[in-house]
Amino acid sequence: MIITGIGSNGGIGVTTLLANLFLQLVNQGKDVYWLSLSNLVPPVFYQKDMKWVEFEPIMREVPSWNKHNCKFCDECQKACNCGAIARYGEFYVIYTELCISCGACVYACKKNAINFTHKRVGYIEQSSLNHRVFRVNLNQREIFSSWHCHTIIQKLKKNLSEQAIVLIGFPSGFRELWADLIGLSDKIVFYTNDIYVWEMLYKSISHDQAEMILAVNSNYFDTFIERGYSFGLSVPHTKEISIEAIQGKPVSDEGYRQVIDDLIYTLNLSDNA
Ligand code: SF4
Numbered sequence: 001m002i003i004t005g006i007g008s009n010g011g012i013g014v015t016t017l018l019a020n021l022f023l024q025l026v027n028q029g030k031d032v033y034w035l036s037l038s039n040l041v042p043p044v045f046y047q048k049d050m051k052w053v054e055f056e057p058i059m060r061e062v063p064s065w066n067k068h069n070c071k072f073c074d075e076c077q078k079a080c081n082c083g084a085i086a087r088y089g090e091f092y093v094i095y096t097e098l099c100i101s102c103g104a105c106v107y108a109c110k111k112n113a114i115n116f117t118h119k120r121v122g123y124i125e126q127s128s129l130n131h132r133v134f135r136v137n138l139n140q141r142e143i144f145s146s147w148h149c150h151t152i153i154q155k156l157k158k159n160l161s162e163q164a165i166v167l168i169g170f171p172s173g174f175r176e177l178w179a180d181l182i183g184l185s186d187k188i189v190f191y192t193n194d195i196y197v198w199e200m201l202y203k204s205i206s207h208d209q210a211e212m213i214l215a216v217n218s219n220y221f222d223t224f225i226e227r228g229y230s231f232g233l234s235v236p237h238t239k240e241i242s243i244e245a246i247q248g249k250p251v252s253d254e255g256y257r258q259v260i261d262d263l264i265y266t267l268n269l270s271d272n273a
């Protein structure tokens, strides 16, 4: 089961919530894994002497240009909707960080001057001290896209049992990828303090996709209640909670622990579920 956390705000939010959910599920003996779709993992996962070990490379087909076959007709450049091919006199540069590996340029070239090559664009890493914790490390100029979401999640899934629960931490922002993540997940935990972002999302998705679980910063929960979203989980947000999260400790606040239990129940992950 894939459970992804999406948040409309940075700071102590959905990642902390999911990390504490992860710890609680591990305590309960569940087959649960953490995957950060970036190289950032919550501080609570760092341990003394921990290293990151390559788990699987991420390979991508990217076009390469062969000057000797080229007739400088510009057809490849015209075919590229991503602006990834630039011509400088009698030289073409392919900016692979903009390329989405669609193959249009390869197809457009009738002179066999553009061909796909297999390029390593990053890798999935695993914590040396916790085999359940993974993160993604992309090459410096590689821009995270829908292709990466699909490829990385599928790669991890194929290495785990069908019953495994994977909690996916996703950096805040990157809203253009929310639809992909919803399509790839069984359940989405959406944490926000912004009713307008929630309403935009809630109204725009088809609800036979991933099940949406709303979690709201408690300081803003009344606004959500007034608008009829009383099903949301009200997540305490205090300075003490932030300090514990930043220091890499499990959150001890009783109200917060209760929200984690409620989340487990809502996600249908209770022992008796
Ligand atoms: S594969 Fe597609 S995106 Fe990449 S350079 Fe060719 S046309 Fe552009």
Ligand code: SF4
Pocket (backbone or CB within 6 Å): 065, 069, 070, 071, 072, 073, 074, 075, 076, 077, 108, 109, 110, 111, 112, 113, 114
């Ligand atoms: S389509 Fe092929 S021949 Fe034409 S400019 Fe591009 S690489 Fe050269």
